[in-house]
Amino acid sequence: MSVKMQVSFYGHQRQYHNLKADIDKAISDVLESGAYVMGPALERFEVELAEYFGTKYAIGLNSGTDALWLPLLAMGIGAGDEVITVPNTFFATAEAIWIAGAKAVFVDSDPKTNNIDVTKIEAAITPRTKAIFPVHLYGQCAEMDKIRAIADQYNLKVIEDCAQSIDAHGDTFKIGELSDGVGTSFIIQKNLGTFGDGGALVTNDEHIAREVKRLRNHGSLKRSMHSFGFNSRLDDLHAAILSVKLKHITAWSDRRREIAGMYTNALQGTNLKLPYELPGYRHVYHLYVVETRNNNRDAMISFLNAEGVDAKLHYPIAIHQQEGYPWGKEAQIVGSVANSEWNAANCVSLPMFPELTQDEIDYTIEKTLEWCKNNA
Ligand SMILES: Cc1ncc(COP(=O)(O)O)c(C=O)c1O
Missing domain, CATH: 3.90.1150.10 (Aspartate Aminotransferase, domain 1)
Known part of the structure; x- marks a missing residue:
């Protein structure tokens, strides 16, 4: 029998200490630059993230939750619409559907993987269904090829909740390849986490990308010109930290x-x-x-x-x-x-x-x- 130890659940400080020189430099570069919001560090990280996922667009947001509901809004999904997901997930998945104003429709998870049971999806589809919202729980992708096939058959959108699964992939597909958008989270405890909160939407859909870009910045794509939106920007400090960590x-x-x-x-x-x-x-x-x-x-x-x-x-x-x-x-x-x-x-x-x-x-x-x- 061994001597009693303390084994903690997270290793955030260890990760920081291992990357201290690079992270401290990235932070100090942003501080010295004078550009802290929607600056070059955010732009750079968005390019790197899109490249990493192999998608056309990546948009930095201030949480994973926003990265899930803003694309719903961008797709015009809201009151009167239904979105199919699972009940065994972090609360934010369902919250995102409700923030958008839509109805959350829960189907069971597969007992082997704990991801959405794809055989249960069709029974939940009604004329009001607009999207399927799989969660890649614990680090493993849902069966996106089967989900995409159902979505195509019923003309539905697919949004992936990838908060827990950056760097995962399926047998024949990458995350982002078979969906309309992917929301991911950079809260510190995630596999790619900043020292605080953050998130991103990645997508190949130009309309969704443009809309989410607009919505995250008070409805503005051009200085002083606004339509209704929110404040959900990823700070440059977090973007710079994430650029360092993405390499690892x-x-x-x-x-x-x-x-x-x-x-x-x-x-x-x-x-x-x-x-x-x-x-x-x-x-x-x-x-x-x-x-x-x-x-x-x-x-x-x-x-x-x-x-x-x-x-x-x-x-x-x-x-x-x-x-x-x-x-x-x-x-x-x-x-x-x-x-x-x-x-x-x-x-x-x-x-x-x-x-x-x-x-x-x-x-x-x-x-x-x-x-x-x-x-x-
Ligand atoms: C599955 C899942 N979806 C959504 C979120 C929400 O992300 P955030 O906390 O960055 O808003 C999280 C994590 O917190 C999560 O684990």
Whole structure:
């Protein structure tokens, strides 16, 4: 038995210390430049991000949430329209639909991947359906090829919630290739995160790009000329930090996959349900989520936390199970969402960030196995 350790869930300061010289320089370059809002650092990052995704456009915004609802607005989706998504996601996915004024229609997730169950989508389509809104949960892409095929058949838009999955891809597709737009988040805890809040829309659609650009800046594309909009600009300081970090994203994802491999090898054969990788897909393990099978998730979290392993929950309450749902908003559940509810009731996220040390990984495995031996 090893000596007690503290294994934290995030490694933000470690990442900063590893990149300190480059990040400090990027920040000081912006500060010295005098251009802090809609300046050259933002422009540069947008070019780099579009290049990275292989899309025509990238627009920096001040959160991932805005990167999800502004494109809905740009597509003219709002009151009276329905958007199909899942209830097992971070709250902002559904919030984005409601901010746009549309109705959230929830279908179940696939029990293997926890992403939208593509076989459930068609039953939820009505004449009011305007878009499918898949979430690439935990770091693995939803089955975009199948989603695009359904969308084409029913003439629907597709928006990808990529807040957790930058650098992931499918077996035959890249993120952004099969949708009308991709919203991603740069809040610090994301795989590509700034020291604060941020987000971006990437798209190949000129109209959506132009509209979101206009909407993020008080409805203005030309100085002093406005139509109705908002303030949702990504600051140049954050853009400069993100330019530094973007260069490392592939290596960070590779390391996340390596850590996930160690967890999976060690935990195979226990009674925990482990993450499932679709063949040919690149899962980037924003989160490494296991599921308990005996309704004893809370006991597992308490044990790990008491042993110094900062395990967390993503997400313990499905959206339709939140208190007061749906808060006077339009919402509907189509069919059973039992898999999503199961996921919410049993999920446990183990520490996962690229800077985890081998000792921390080994200790996390040791304590998880100890819990399984005594409880699972
Ligand atoms: C799946 C998902 N969608 C949307 C968001 C919202 O992003 P933000 O916090 O940057 O608004 C997040 C993360 O916070 C998320 O995990």
